[in-house]
Amino acid sequence: MPTLKEAVKPLIPRELWDKVPRSFDIIGSRSGAVAIIEIPPELEDYKFVIGEAIVKLNKHVKAVVRRIGAREGEFRLYRYEVLVPGPTEVIHKEDNYLIKVDPPTKAYFSPRDQGDREDIARQVMPGEVILYPPFAGVGPYAITILKRQSSVKLIIAIELNEYAYYYMLDNIKLNRLEGKVLPLLGDASRLMRLFCGVDRIILTLPLGAHRFLMQSLMCIKDGGIIHFYHLGTEENPYGEAEGLVRNYCGDLGYDCQVINRRIVRDYAPYVYKVRLDIRVGKF
Numbered sequence: 001m002p003t004l005k006e007a008v009k010p011l012i013p014r015e016l017w018d019k020v021p022r023s024f025d026i027i028g029s030r031s032g033a034v035a036i037i038e039i040p041p042e043l044e045d046y047k048f049v050i051g052e053a054i055v056k057l058n059k060h061v062k063a064v065v066r067r068i069g070a071r072e073g074e075f076r077l078y079r080y081e082v083l084v085p086g087p088t089e090v091i092h093k094e095d096n097y098l099i100k101v102d103p104p105t106k107a108y109f110s111p112r113d114q115g116d117r118e119d120i121a122r123q124v125m126p127g128e129v130i131l132y133p134p135f136a137g138v139g140p141y142a143i144t145i146l147k148r149q150s151s152v153k154l155i156i157a158i159e160l161n162e163y164a165y166y167y168m169l170d171n172i173k174l175n176r177l178e179g180k181v182l183p184l185l186g187d188a189s190r191l192m193r194l195f196c197g198v199d200r201i202i203l204t205l206p207l208g209a210h211r212f213l214m215q216s217l218m219c220i221k222d223g224g225i226i227h228f229y230h231l232g233t234e235e236n237p238y239g240e241a242e243g244l245v246r247n248y249c250g251d252l253g254y255d256c257q258v259i260n261r262r263i264v265r266d267y268a269p270y271v272y273k274v275r276l277d278i279r280v281g282k283f
């Protein structure tokens with residue numbers, strides 16, 4: 001199958017060939033998918049040509065949207081421009097589970113986090129109670145964990161965006177995980193303190209998780225694990241995140257050990273989304 005660049009070459013001027021994006025996200029499954037692409041301003045006049053080419057190359061893609069700017073607001077959504085109109089609510093198939101979502105307009109979801117979800121799922125032990133995340137979105141971390149480790153006792157999943165919350169309810173049913181997830185709609189800063197003493201807390205909001213770090217440290221049980229997400233520069237990806245952990249743990253008198261560091265993925269030019277896994281000792 002030709003690449004997107006090869007497909008549009010006959011339709012756009014030669015000097016713009018190198019501007020054609022090499023990659024884009026496809027979210028969905030064979031029954032229908034949405035493609036999300038970033039198109040540089042130089043290709044403004046050819047954006048619809050590019051959209052049509054994506055649909056021709058990927059028969060299951062029913063809609064194409066162009067991402068504009070960075071994620072914004074509390075719900076971490078992009079602004080989008082429609083290039084090929086069509087349904088944007090899709091059921092994304094990942095490994096052995098399904099995730100229903102309308103990623104462009106209603107709720108955060110990124111297929112690029114799959115490796116990170118799997119990495120966390122591999123660490124989870126039978127019988128754990130997990131506070132996930134105070135930023136649950138449509139529930140993909142809960143679903144990945146439970147599909148790998150079915151003996152988890154309970155995952156408490158808190159989400160503020162009503163659309164994401166209702167998709168999470170659908171996703172629990174779609175994957176037959178009723179009784180294993182306690183989904184809650186509301187602000188994590190008020191709700192998470194009701195669930196202290198858990199084994200694991202997953203803080204997946206790289207731009208704001210640090211605001212919940214102190215509360216998470218106080219809430220986790222002795223010996224529990226916090227997965228803390230933050231942003232880091234290319235020169236020193238973990239420096240700022242580790243500084244925050246050191247300061248907060250120092251203030252509380254806790255013995256916090258960073259047991260694992262991971263660059264999750266690119267976030268912006270020269271900026272990474274990073275994760276620290278922290279074991280919290282309280283006595």
Ligand SMILES: C[S@@+](CC[C@H](N)C(=O)[O-])C[C@H]1O[C@@H](n2cnc3c(N)ncnc32)[C@H](O)[C@@H]1O
Pocket residue numbers: 074075076107108109110113133134135136137138139140141158159160161164186187188189204205206
């Ligand atoms: C970066 S997304 C991650 C979602 C999910 N973990 C995933 O990987 O798809 C962060 C989510 O946190 C939610 N959020 C932001 N502030 C929140 C708060 N104070 N309480 C609960 N959820 C919040 C947003 O609506 C968004 O869905």
